[in-house]
Amino acid sequence: MSTADEFRRKKRATIIDVGHAAGVSDATVSRALNRPETVSEATRQKVQQAIVATGYVPNALAKAMVSGRSQTIGALIPTLDHAIFSKFLHTLESELSAQGFNLVVAVTNGNRDYEVSKAKKMLAMGVEGLIVSGLSHNDELTSEARRYGVPLVLTSYYQPDHAFPTIGYDNAKASALALDHLVAHGHRKIAVVHGPLVGNDRTRSRIAGLQEHPAAAGLNLIETDLSYAGGAAAIDRLTPGETAVLCLSDVLAMGALFVCQSRGIAVPQDLSIMGFDDLDPSKFVTPSLTTLSLPIAQMGQHTAAAMADHLMTGKPIRSIELPVMLQARASVAHRQS
Amino acid sequence: MSTADEFRRKKRATIIDVGHAAGVSDATVSRALNRPETVSEATRQKVQQAIVATGYVPNALAKAMVSGRSQTIGALIPTLDHAIFSKFLHTLESELSAQGFNLVVAVTNGNRDYEVSKAKKMLAMGVEGLIVSGLSHNDELTSEARRYGVPLVLTSYYQPDHAFPTIGYDNAKASALALDHLVAHGHRKIAVVHGPLVGNDRTRSRIAGLQEHPAAAGLNLIETDLSYAGGAAAIDRLTPGETAVLCLSDVLAMGALFVCQSRGIAVPQDLSIMGFDDLDPSKFVTPSLTTLSLPIAQMGQHTAAAMADHLMTGKPIRSIELPVMLQARASVAHRQS
DNA sequence: CTTGGCAATGTAGACGTCTACATCACGGAG
DNA sequence: CTCCGTGATGTAGACGTCTACATTGCCAAG
Numbered sequence: 001m002s003t004a005d006e007f008r009r010k011k012r013a014t015i016i017d018v019g020h021a022a023g024v025s026d027a028t029v030s031r032a033l034n035r036p037e038t039v040s041e042a043t044r045q046k047v048q049q050a051i052v053a054t055g056y057v058p059n060a061l062a063k064a065m066v067s068g069r070s071q072t073i074g075a076l077i078p079t080l081d082h083a084i085f086s087k088f089l090h091t092l093e094s095e096l097s098a099q100g101f102n103l104v105v106a107v108t109n110g111n112r113d114y115e116v117s118k119a120k121k122m123l124a125m126g127v128e129g130l131i132v133s134g135l136s137h138n139d140e141l142t143s144e145a146r147r148y149g150v151p152l153v154l155t156s157y158y159q160p161d162h163a164f165p166t167i168g169y170d171n172a173k174a175s176a177l178a179l180d181h182l183v184a185h186g187h188r189k190i191a192v193v194h195g196p197l198v199g200n201d202r203t204r205s206r207i208a209g210l211q212e213h214p215a216a217a218g219l220n221l222i223e224t225d226l227s228y229a230g231g232a233a234a235i236d237r238l239t240p241g242e243t244a245v246l247c248l249s250d251v252l253a254m255g256a257l258f259v260c261q262s263r264g265i266a267v268p269q270d271l272s273i274m275g276f277d278d279l280d281p282s283k284f285v286t287p288s289l290t291t292l293s294l295p296i297a298q299m300g301q302h303t304a305a306a307m308a309d310h311l312m313t314g315k316p317i318r319s320i321e322l323p324v325m326l327q328a329r330a331s332v333a334h335r336q337s
Numbered sequence: 338m339s340t341a342d343e344f345r346r347k348k349r350a351t352i353i354d355v356g357h358a359a360g361v362s363d364a365t366v367s368r369a370l371n372r373p374e375t376v377s378e379a380t381r382q383k384v385q386q387a388i389v390a391t392g393y394v395p396n397a398l399a400k401a402m403v404s405g406r407s408q409t410i411g412a413l414i415p416t417l418d419h420a421i422f423s424k425f426l427h428t429l430e431s432e433l434s435a436q437g438f439n440l441v442v443a444v445t446n447g448n449r450d451y452e453v454s455k456a457k458k459m460l461a462m463g464v465e466g467l468i469v470s471g472l473s474h475n476d477e478l479t480s481e482a483r484r485y486g487v488p489l490v491l492t493s494y495y496q497p498d499h500a501f502p503t504i505g506y507d508n509a510k511a512s513a514l515a516l517d518h519l520v521a522h523g524h525r526k527i528a529v530v531h532g533p534l535v536g537n538d539r540t541r542s543r544i545a546g547l548q549e550h551p552a553a554a555g556l557n558l559i560e561t562d563l564s565y566a567g568g569a570a571a572i573d574r575l576t577p578g579e580t581a582v583l584c585l586s587d588v589l590a591m592g593a594l595f596v597c598q599s600r601g602i603a604v605p606q607d608l609s610i611m612g613f614d615d616l617d618p619s620k621f622v623t624p625s626l627t628t629l630s631l632p633i634a635q636m637g638q639h640t641a642a643a644m645a646d647h648l649m650t651g652k653p654i655r656s657i658e659l660p661v662m663l664q665a666r667a668s669v670a671h672r673q674s
Numbered sequence: 675c676t677t678g679g680c681a682a683t684g685t686a687g688a689c690g691t692c693t694a695c696a697t698c699a700c701g702g703a704g
Numbered sequence: 705c706t707c708c709g710t711g712a713t714g715t716a717g718a719c720g721t722c723t724a725c726a727t728t729g730c731c732a733a734g
Contacts, residue, residue, distance in 0.1 A: 012484075012485070014689090014690055014691085015690065015691060015692095016690080016691095024713075024714085025713070025714050025715075026690085026691075026692090026714095027691095027692080027693075027713075027714065027715080027716095028712085028713060028714075030691065030692060030693085031692095031693090031712095031713085034692080038711085038712080038713095039712075039713085040711085040712060040713090043712080043713085055484075057457070057460075057461055058461060058690090058691080059402075059461065059463075059689090059690050059691070060458070060461040060462045060463065061398060061401055061402045061407065061462065061463045061689090061690080061691095062402055062689070062690035062691045062692090062719090063690080063691055063692080064398055064462075064691095065396075065398045065399055065402055065689095065690085065691080065719055065720070065721095066690080066691050066692050066693090066718075066719050067691080067692070067719090068719085070398065070462075072441070072462070079427065080417070080423045080424070080426050080427035080430070081420075081423065081424050081427045083418075083420065083423075085423075086417045086418065086420075086422075086423030086426075087417070087418050089417050089423075089442075090416065090417035090418045090444055093417070093442060093443060093444045094444055097443060097444075097455065102441050102443075102458060102459070102462060103441060103442060103443070104409070104439050104440060104441045104442075105426075105430060105440060105441075105442055106430060106434060106439075106440070107427055107430045107431055107434075118434065120394070121397070121439060122439070123394075124394055124395060124396065124397040125397045125398065125401075125407075125409070125439060126396075126397065126398045147349075147392075148349075227617070228617055228618050228620075228621040229621070232621060251617075251618075254618060254621070255621055258618075258621040258622055258623055259621070261598075261622075261623035262623045280564070280565055280588075281565050281588075281591060281592075281595075281618070284565040284566070284569060284591070284592055284595040284596070285595055286595055286598040286599045351719095351720055351721085352720065352721065352722095353720080353721095361683075361684085362683070362684050362685080363684095363720085363721075363722090364683075364684065364685080364686095364721095364722080364723075365682085365683060365684075367721065367722060367723085368682095368683085368722095368723095371722080375681085375682080375683095376682075376683085377681085377682060377683090380682080380683085395720090395721080396719090396720050396721070398719090398720080398721095399689090399719070399720035399721045399722085400720080400721055400722075401721095402689055402690070402691095402719095402720085402721080402722095403688075403689050403720080403721050403722045403723090404689090404721080404722070405689085
């Protein structure tokens with residue numbers, strides 16, 4: 001046995017020790033803790049003192065096992081190495097914590113099989129709810145959630161007719177909105193720079209939104225890495241005559257913008273660049289980036305609140321559409337030529 | 338009772354059900370699962386079939402309670418709304434998961450009391466290890482960790498004489514390295530832009546490193562918000578004669594750089610700007626940002642590995658110093674005047 | 675043929691908490 | 705004075721898994 005094991009086995013006070021110290025049974029201590037009104041004032045005080053004296057801390061594991069309530073939610077996130085998801089997780093955790101829940105997280109890297117396997121571990125651990133990103137998942141994910149009777153919320157998406165609640169925004173509508181903005185500024189030949197399609201249904205949905213747009217014919221789709229370098233590289237793949245670049249992520253847009261800066265391509269005079277996300281730096285770059293502001297913080301807040309509310313009151317979780325807002329700044333101008 | 342509760346109570350197969358289906362006792366099923374070599378081949382097969390037939394999934398909660406091993410680690414992070422911490426968490430989770438551990442996270446916003454309260458919840462939940470950021474914490478954090486006999490690792494720091502293992506880099510050494518670089522480029526009057534000092538010992542330590550430097554006399558400390566806007570605002574607070582700005586975070590450096598771009602202040606000709614962190618965009622901005630590359634991914638990897646190793650083998654966790662590297666790029670030049 | 679040993683399995687708690695039910699004392703109604 | 709309701713508390717499982725110890729049967733050594 002290792003030192004760690006010995007430590008772990010060091011006996012801590014239990015509810016029975018407290019009862020002993022207070023001269024009552026464990027059941028009375030439990031009641032004093034969970035339903036104080038069912039216990040006499042005198043007993044409550046004795047128990048309180050005994051708790052202090054013994055340094056008792058309830059064992060949440062034991063409570064979770066007997067009650068079936070672990071007070072824990074699981075979140076499966078594609079990556080944390082992207083501000084969108086980490087900001088989401090930040091607000092999600094804050095709100096969940098405010099409601100008394102713990103959050104266990106796993107990074108999936110967009111791998112569905114891995115996602116399912118982590119989800120199963122979380123369910124075995126007793127999570128009371130599961131939060132995932134996007135719509136497309138291994139079928140086993142939903143079947144396992146059903147089997148355990150655990151609520152599952154899909155985020156970064158809004159699709160009210162889905163079998164599970166979706167809390168997010170309409171990606172297709174958002175990209176159409178972006179394209180509207182470019183078209184309104186006279187652009188007709190537009191490069192669309194986007195990250196990998198595999199395992200990323202948000203990107204696919206954004207592209208779908210563009211392809212249904214009246215101006216779809218003038219679009220040149222460029223797939224690249226979802227990174228600054230990827231955005232920069234995309235500038236080399238523009239087709240002559242294109243006057244605007246619509247990047248389906250601010251990271252790509254900034255990559256493109258920075259390379260334009262270093263090459264002396266004037267933005268927006270020579271080329272308009274539009275982003276998607278509205279990351280923190282986007283309004284500070286030069287020129288400031290015209291982009292779509294995604295309701296990430298709200299999404300975290302609403303997702304946590306809906307989940308907590310459901311778990312505490314049993315009210316069903318409803319899909320919520322959060323608004324995407326156009327941030328018209330300086331990187332898009334009217335077509336010059 | 339809510340619908341959710343009914344779901345939750347829906348009976349799932351237990352080890353006893355499996356035993357019943359296989360015609361053996363629960364103990365034998367448990368052995369077949371955990372120490373297959375102690376069970377006959379025939380029995381192992383019967384149990385295997387029974388598991389499939391019943392759809393049995395082990396209840397990790399019950400196992401954790403009886404074994405005292407939850408396979409769960411807790412991480413207390415100041416914020417996830419900053420790439421440094423989210424990248425750390427990303428690698429931490431990936432590695433921990435690879436070792437078979439779950440990760441529960443809480444965002445503390447640098448509030449020590451809150452940190453302790455979350456730590457206590459995690460300990461009550463049965464986490465087997467705790468990972469925090471920085472050196473300064475509420476004393477109760479360490480005493481609780483001790484009380485539960487749970488290993489505690491401090492990150493973003495390296496201080497081998499600390500009572501708990503530290504895995505990170507030497508912040509003071511790093512900032513001195515940065516200052517060396519500026520001094521080597523002829524700069525003598527240097528503005529140091531940093532985020533809030535309260536609740537952030539990394540920043541304090543970096544400043545301490547500067548103040549012990551031979552060139553400390555020429556430094557002008559400017560405290561601002563840790564944000565792009567804060568970095569931008571700091572430019573207005575420069576003292577005449579200052580030829581370089583050392584920002585103790587790339588976010589601040591980029592905020593400063595962007596505002597210089599928009600005002601036509603030439604970097605590095607008119608002003609050298611140096612960052613700290615080496616965030617993803619830093620090498621793509623124009624001019625590319627000279628900065629200190631922090632070993633964040635390695636830190637996540639090493640922290641997870643050390644924790645997992647300790648928990649599995651009992652080997653003590655040793656402090657690890659990770660190297661900080663100077664990234665000499667284009668935003669720092671020799672003093673012109 | 676007896677006996678000791680070993681492999682395979684079962685039995686019986688134990689982990690810490692909760693809760694349905696039983697018990698008890700008390701006081702008011704009849 | 706008796707009876708019953710009520711509030712307060714104790715008792716005894718139950719949650720699902722693990723494991724020390726007991727039991728069984730078989731085989732080989734003597």
